[in-house]
Amino acid sequence: MSDTYFASSSELDATLHRMPTFALVFFLRGDAWAARGNWDRAIVDYEAAITINPLFVEAYINRGIAYAQKGYLERAIADYEAALRLNPQDTKAIKNRGLAFKLQRDLKQALSAMKRDRMVGSKSR
DSSP states (O other), X not given: OOHHHHHHHHHHHHHHHHOTTOHHHHHHHHHHHHHTTXXXXXXXXXXXXXXXXXXXXXXXXXXXXXXHHTTOHHHHHXXXXXHXXXXXXXXXXXXXXXHHHXXXXXHHHHHHHHHHHHHHHHHOO
16 A cells, blocks of 8 residues: 555544544544455444534545445445435435345345436436
8 A cells, every 4th residue: 555545544643632522533534444355444434424424425435435345335335325315316325225135135125226326427418
Protein backbone atom coordinates (compact mmCIF):
# COMPACT_ATOMS: atom_id res chain seq x y z
CA MET A 1 0.00 0.00 0.00
CA SER A 2 1.18 3.48 -0.79
CA ASP A 3 2.86 5.59 1.89
CA THR A 4 0.36 8.30 0.93
CA TYR A 5 -2.36 6.49 2.88
CA PHE A 6 -0.17 6.25 5.96
CA ALA A 7 0.78 9.94 5.80
CA SER A 8 -2.79 11.05 5.17
CA SER A 9 -4.06 8.88 8.01
CA SER A 10 -1.70 10.47 10.54
CA GLU A 11 -2.63 13.93 9.22
CA LEU A 12 -6.31 13.02 9.64
CA ASP A 13 -5.60 11.81 13.18
CA ALA A 14 -4.07 15.19 14.01
CA THR A 15 -7.05 17.02 12.47
CA LEU A 16 -9.50 14.89 14.45
CA HIS A 17 -7.63 15.73 17.63
CA ARG A 18 -8.21 19.43 16.88
CA MET A 19 -11.78 19.06 15.52
CA PRO A 20 -13.37 15.89 16.95
CA THR A 21 -16.85 16.71 15.61
CA PHE A 22 -15.87 17.10 11.96
CA ALA A 23 -17.71 14.27 10.16
CA LEU A 24 -15.78 14.62 6.90
CA VAL A 25 -12.46 13.90 8.63
CA PHE A 26 -13.82 10.66 10.13
CA PHE A 27 -15.18 9.77 6.70
CA LEU A 28 -11.83 10.38 4.99
CA ARG A 29 -9.95 8.44 7.64
CA GLY A 30 -12.45 5.62 7.13
CA ASP A 31 -11.58 5.71 3.44
CA ALA A 32 -7.88 5.52 4.32
CA TRP A 33 -8.52 2.45 6.50
CA ALA A 34 -10.66 0.87 3.77
CA ALA A 35 -7.90 1.43 1.21
CA ARG A 36 -5.62 -0.62 3.47
CA GLY A 37 -8.24 -3.34 3.86
CA ASN A 38 -8.76 -2.57 7.54
CA TRP A 39 -12.54 -2.89 7.41
CA ASP A 40 -13.10 -2.88 11.18
CA ARG A 41 -11.40 0.49 11.66
CA ALA A 42 -13.09 1.87 8.55
CA ILE A 43 -16.49 0.89 9.97
CA VAL A 44 -15.71 2.63 13.27
CA ASP A 45 -14.82 5.86 11.46
CA TYR A 46 -17.81 5.74 9.12
CA GLU A 47 -20.00 5.16 12.18
CA ALA A 48 -18.49 8.25 13.82
CA ALA A 49 -19.17 10.31 10.68
CA ILE A 50 -22.79 9.12 10.63
CA THR A 51 -23.23 9.86 14.34
CA ILE A 52 -22.01 13.42 13.79
CA ASN A 53 -23.97 13.88 10.56
CA PRO A 54 -26.86 11.41 10.16
CA LEU A 55 -27.54 12.84 6.66
CA PHE A 56 -24.09 11.84 5.31
CA VAL A 57 -25.21 9.58 2.45
CA GLU A 58 -21.72 8.62 1.30
CA ALA A 59 -20.77 7.50 4.82
CA TYR A 60 -23.68 5.03 4.84
CA ILE A 61 -22.65 3.72 1.43
CA ASN A 62 -19.00 3.31 2.36
CA ARG A 63 -19.86 1.66 5.67
CA GLY A 64 -22.11 -0.67 3.69
CA ILE A 65 -19.20 -1.53 1.41
CA ALA A 66 -17.02 -2.23 4.45
CA TYR A 67 -19.71 -4.47 5.95
CA ALA A 68 -20.06 -6.31 2.64
CA GLN A 69 -16.30 -6.87 2.53
CA LYS A 70 -16.56 -8.52 5.94
CA GLY A 71 -19.49 -10.67 4.78
CA TYR A 72 -22.14 -8.82 6.82
CA LEU A 73 -24.55 -8.50 3.92
CA GLU A 74 -27.67 -7.67 5.96
CA ARG A 75 -25.86 -4.76 7.60
CA ALA A 76 -24.56 -3.64 4.21
CA ILE A 77 -28.07 -3.71 2.74
CA ALA A 78 -29.41 -1.76 5.73
CA ASP A 79 -26.79 0.94 5.12
CA TYR A 80 -27.55 1.12 1.39
CA GLU A 81 -31.25 1.42 2.21
CA ALA A 82 -30.51 4.20 4.73
CA ALA A 83 -28.58 6.03 2.00
CA LEU A 84 -31.48 5.55 -0.41
CA ARG A 85 -33.97 6.96 2.11
CA LEU A 86 -31.83 10.10 2.13
CA ASN A 87 -31.20 10.13 -1.64
CA PRO A 88 -33.43 7.75 -3.61
CA GLN A 89 -31.52 8.53 -6.82
CA ASP A 90 -28.05 7.53 -5.54
CA THR A 91 -26.86 5.03 -8.14
CA LYS A 92 -23.89 3.88 -6.05
CA ALA A 93 -26.24 2.84 -3.24
CA ILE A 94 -28.63 1.20 -5.69
CA LYS A 95 -25.87 -0.78 -7.42
CA ASN A 96 -24.22 -1.90 -4.19
CA ARG A 97 -27.57 -2.91 -2.72
CA GLY A 98 -28.29 -5.01 -5.80
CA LEU A 99 -24.86 -6.64 -5.59
CA ALA A 100 -25.39 -7.45 -1.90
CA PHE A 101 -28.73 -9.09 -2.71
CA LYS A 102 -27.01 -11.06 -5.46
CA LEU A 103 -24.32 -12.21 -3.03
CA GLN A 104 -27.08 -13.29 -0.64
CA ARG A 105 -28.51 -15.26 -3.55
CA ASP A 106 -31.71 -13.21 -3.30
CA LEU A 107 -32.11 -12.97 -7.05
CA LYS A 108 -35.62 -11.49 -6.91
CA GLN A 109 -34.37 -8.53 -4.86
CA ALA A 110 -31.19 -8.27 -6.98
CA LEU A 111 -33.25 -8.03 -10.19
CA SER A 112 -35.54 -5.47 -8.60
CA ALA A 113 -32.53 -3.36 -7.60
CA MET A 114 -31.07 -3.62 -11.12
CA LYS A 115 -34.38 -2.51 -12.65
CA ARG A 116 -34.46 0.44 -10.27
CA ASP A 117 -30.89 1.30 -11.26
CA ARG A 118 -31.84 1.29 -14.93
CA MET A 119 -34.87 3.51 -14.22
CA VAL A 120 -32.78 5.98 -12.23
CA GLY A 121 -30.08 5.95 -14.92
CA SER A 122 -32.53 6.67 -17.70
CA LYS A 123 -34.10 9.57 -15.75
CA SER A 124 -30.72 11.20 -15.15
CA ARG A 125 -29.82 11.31 -18.87
